[in-house]
Amino acid sequence: MGYEIDDFSGPIKEDGEEVEPEKIEDEEDGRFRYYLTIKLEGSQCYIVFDTAFRHAEITYPLNIANTVSRQLETDEIEELTGESVDWESLDELEESDLKRNAALKVIDNTDPSTAHRASFNLSAYTSTALVDYRHRLAENNFPIEFQCTRSMFPYTEDVTLQYLDDRIMPVIIAGERGRRYAQYSFAIEKEDRQPAEYEIESL
Structure with missing residues (x-):
């Protein structure tokens, strides 16, 4: 189908604890989840298999705060977070968290009317009749992350490659529309401002 398998994890219990496959039978609660992460031409999505469902x-x-953070320089991040950072000592996760926290401060500065417009436009670009759209909003209603989702039934006898492609591709297409909108429309307004005054200008 052209997809690249990026990661596979599981079995995982509801509390997030990963269980060794050979010890599944020792668990009192027999519900587990498996996560398959796939890539296609730079787009990434994951499939959740839950043993409690068919x-x-x-x-x-998409974490929009991460997308916004790419517009910030290291000195701006330090000023926004109030931290003096030894960047070379940070691992990838620590650096990502720091950048995201700086972007969230910029998002919090954004005028509520701009935030409402950004939320509406992102939903309009990303929602389709075939895909569920979910988002999480900051206190001012600016979208800080979204998910495009769709269910499929992988255990029936008549599953075909065409069926799988028909379920997965609409999710990727909708997600990519939302990603491109967020990337090109959520610009940080910096002109004549200090980092603490930065906000998002939704185009």
């Missing part, structure tokens, strides 16, 4: 869920996630 269906699986395809999800395209």
Whole structure:
């Protein structure tokens, strides 16, 4: 189908604890989840298989705060977070968290009317009749992350490659529309401002 398998994890219990496959039978609660992460031409999504259900869920996630953070320089991040950072000592996760926290401060500065417009436009670009759209909003209603999801039934006898492609591709297409909108429309307004005054200008 052209997809690249990026990661596979599980079995995982509801509390997030990963269980060794050979010890599944020792667990009192027999409900587990498996996560398959796939890539296609730079787009990434994951499929969740839950042993409590006959269906699986395809999800395209995007953390918009991470997307916004790419517009910030290291000195701006330090000023926004109030931290003096030894960047070379940070691992990838620590650096990502620091950048995201700086972007969240910029998002919090954004005028509520701009935030409402950004939320509406992102939903309009990303929602389709075939895909569920979910988002998480900051206090001012600016979208800080979204997910495009769709269910599929992978355990029936008549599953075909065409069926799988028909379920997965609409999720990727919708997610990519949302990603491109967020990337090109959520610009940080910096002109004549100090980093503490930065806000998002939704185009």
